[in-house]
Amino acid sequence: MKVAKQSSEKKLTLIDVAVAAGVSAITVSRVINQPEKVSEALRHQVQKAIDMLGYIPNQYASSLASSKSKVIGVAIPSLSNTVFTDVLRGIYDVMGTAGYKVLLVDTHYSPLEEEKMIRTLLSQAPEALIITGGDQTKTCQNLLQKARVPVVQIMEILSQPLDMNVGFSHWQAGYDVATHLLSEGYARVGFIGARMDQRVQQRMQGFKKALEDAGKLWKNFIVTSPEPSSIEMGGELFKSLLASTNGVVDAVFCANDDLALGALFESQRMNINVPGDLALCGFNDIEAARFVNPSLTSVQVGRYEMGVKAAEMVINRLNGKMDEPKIVDMGYQIKKRQSTTN
Template sequence: MTKPRSRRGGGRPTIADVARKAGVGAITVSRALREPGRVSEDLRRQIQAAVDELGYVPDPNARALASARAEVFGVLVPSLTNNVFAEVVRGIYDSLSDSPFRIQIGNTHYSGLEEERLLQVFGSQRPAALIVAGIDQTPSARRLLENAGCPVVQVMETGPDPVDMMVGFSHLDGGRTAAEHLLQAGYRKIGFIGARMDPRSQRRLAGYRAAMDAAGLFDARLVTTTPVPSSVTLGRELFREALAKMPTLDGVFCNNDDIALGVLFECHRASIDVPKQIGIVGFNDLDMMQVSFPSITSVRTHRYEIGTRAVAMALSAIAGNRPEQRIVDLGFELMRRESTGR
């Protein structure tokens, strides 16, 4: 009566059950599972047999409580449906699928406040690592990251002042490269069309502007943006708006590929010849860019690799290795296609 056998636990086998069955101490079971090298092969086999027979699965909550460290990667992204972040997340998942680490994703909805709240929630679990999109955290979010007590990787962008580590590329350079390409292809009245306009889009715009300024061709009326979330439909609308403002437009650099596709469709509909009358450049290089008719020039970004690389860096830091590079620039690649082949 003194031992009301598993009062709350629901009857699942515990480490003590395994230990009893294997005839060893509970600690040894724990060790056999976590650091097999430190347990003799004999016992290891015995313990494995007991684990298999009982169907024992360690309780991650108890483990986290006892070791003051959860085997969880916290991942913060601004959107779940944006293909760009989905690819990063996929890279993270694939890199972690054989590890004991679980993943917890937070959706910040592009909001600094929401990011702070999620960081608070994530932090309370003492995660093994944090991966966050972007480099423009609020001061308070930044403090939370600094005090998280675990490796932190900022992804998607590079910048001068990492919290801990960074993997990404320069959106400013990407934007400039896109605009310079249009310039070189002979376009002159080159517009910028952008939706959502998060900090990364802002920097692409800045890159576009730098190229246009250098060519002495910048005009504020060339820029058409909106904070509204991006979509193909919106691309079409923004393009019509841009054309209305500036009918002599002969090229557009789009914030992203959805917008670019919307522009292309509107050109079809309005019988505007691409690339003769209008040149189009997208950003990210989604699969469809190479198949569309005409195919669309785009700045290819390495989203999946950003995810895998971020995990590799975090894992290495968890293992106690200081990274050779704290800032990893994965770059981008301009994919020249029919849409700018004047």
């Protein structure tokens, strides 16, 4: 084995390794990509050269030559929302194991930004995309169509998915929460929501429908804000709701657990007893919901599992399994806890 200069200035290529190992370039390529096609002796010899030189393949050259990028593009609306990062973990865990890289972008809840970001993703020639929800711009949908790339839309069930779809019905979840609160005997049920993205809107619509069906929907029992959701915002919205209802509200469905915690903490400060005076229900079932006092009724969603499922769907598709279902409803579960115990 010839020994090349250790501290060469220019970057190492396959050929450097090939020379060092005394084989041809393509053999080195095979050792890296299809080791079973190379005899054991040569394989070791080449591997030794690779390790010695610290060679790292240039993925760009590889992708260009093979038109396989091993990249999956993922677009989520926010990096600071555990709802999305939980899903992300599922995606990363599966994709990592399967040898795919994840190129992640943050759309900041904006379809226009999403369009820009998806352009970026597409320029990396991803083998598939996982994107959030269904409110892409028309241009963006065209781009995706044209790219002929498998796409999974996650987080919610869509009526007309672009391709594959994993999620659950936020409308139904909202409907069920309202029904649950009514069945527990609460009669003046309010709603607080922030950010008001498509999914929150749907939860609210479902919620409103259930109350309407029961003849218990009043406009002043709904308080929302376009601002980002947060614990602090939950407290604010809760106070607004109390004001707009003159304090007669007896249960509040909060669009997510952060808002619910904010409402809970605020009501503690106001000496409003939960659940004695007021019931609270959150959404997402983050860890705090289980452990706060009183524990918080919430809607559990298999977020990690949703990420796993989306990733698996992508991988199946890439492996040519076309017979898998294209739409998967992950469902949800209302976790009844102390905060709605009448």
